[in-house]
Amino acid sequence: MSSIVNAMPYPAMLLNSKSQIVKANDAAEALFERSLNDIYLVRVLRHPEALAMVSEAIQDNQMNSGRVALTFQTQRTYEVTVAPAGEPLSDLYLMTLADISAEIQAERARSTFVANVSHELRSPLTSLIGMVETLRGPARDDQAAQDRFLALMHDETQRMSRIVMDLLSLSKFEAQEHIVPSDRVDILEVITRTTSALEASDPDYPGRIKIECDDPIAPIRGDADLLIEVFQNLLENALRYSPPNSAIDVKISRRQSKRSGAQRGIQISVQDYGDGIEGAHIPRLTERFYRVDKGRSRQMGGTGLGLAIVKHIINRHRGRMVIDSELGKGTCVTVYLVPYTS
Ligand SMILES: Nc1ncnc2c1ncn2[C@@H]1O[C@H](COP(=O)(O)OP(=O)(O)OP(=O)(O)O)[C@@H](O)[C@H]1O
Ligand SMILES: [Mg+2]
Known part of the structure; x- marks a missing residue:
């Protein structure tokens, strides 16, 4: 079990049923910046939600996991999982802390991006809809107004088309970023x-x-x-x-x-x-x-x-x-x- 804990790519430790750390890997010690063996978890992790998650897992003898924001040098979000280690270590629990800050950041960037694209396309679309309505109604027999609106509609469609073309070239460049032109x-x-x-x-x-x-x-x-x-x-x-x-x-x-x-x-x-x-x-x-x-x-x-x-x-x-x-x-x-x- 100890070698499995050591082989984990992210911070991991084995706890006993009193939330005392029995074995921690190097990644965990690097995260908490101290040696962790035989220490009670509460002494290094002062995060009520995370501690509650651990006690619950121990009490119910069941896996428990959740996202918690922990601040070491900077605030980062971890997916904390606590699970019974199972036979033959049935009185021990494996706790892992996976840093998912980058994923959260990417999720946020993606949704901001979608919101921005929608917003950028919505304003020319709204004005196009308005102009079409005007052309079908009040400006139906007004040649001068029709010419003016068609010119405006031309500009708005050009604008939308430019946004879409720019987005396409951006995504193409992203896909090819590793190829160095020579x-x-x-x-x-x-x-x-x-x-x-x-x-x-x-x-x-x-x-x-x-x-x-x-x-x-x-x-x-x-x-x-x-x-x-x-x-x-x-x-x-x-x-x-x-x-x-x-x-x-x-x-x-x-x-x-x-x-x-x-x-x-x-x-x-x-x-x-x-x-x-x-x-x-x-x-x-x-x-x-x-x-x-x-x-x-x-x-x-x-x-x-x-x-x-x-x-x-x-x-x-x-x-x-x-x-x-x-x-x-x-x-x-x-x-x-x-x-x-x-
Ligand atoms: N030389 C500059 N002087 C002053 N402001 C600048 C200059 N270059 C860029 N900016 C500012 O940076 C912003 C972003 O520039 P960017 O070239 O990415 O977009 P844009 O010129 O608004 O639109 P696009 O290039 O997509 O047609 C501009 O909107 C402008 O506010
Ligand atoms: Mg520009």
């Missing part, structure tokens, strides 16, 4: 192409993006299409969240190891001189649907999925992204990428 990519070309495409998309954009690049610049390891998506999002954010004529400075530079001078990677920074972002929001920007100013982002056609996608793509490239921002001054997003090696 093509040879010319990062200056990626950025120049992205810039031209963006400039063609809005009359306010041409001439604002200024690109500076170290010469020569080594190729990087990656996937050009995915990287185009990254810089399209970053440059679009920079253009969107800054005044109409302000510049966007893009710098592509080498990173050298301080000691050996060897090439360590490439860094690309996208600096804008716009609204900036309050510090408290920065760590949350890569969460799905997170927007600092929902109204403003929505009005600009944003769904709050852009940076979530960017983060996934960069993780897949085994790169890094750092966001620096000062409210009212501007934002600088720096992406670090790995050089190509044949």
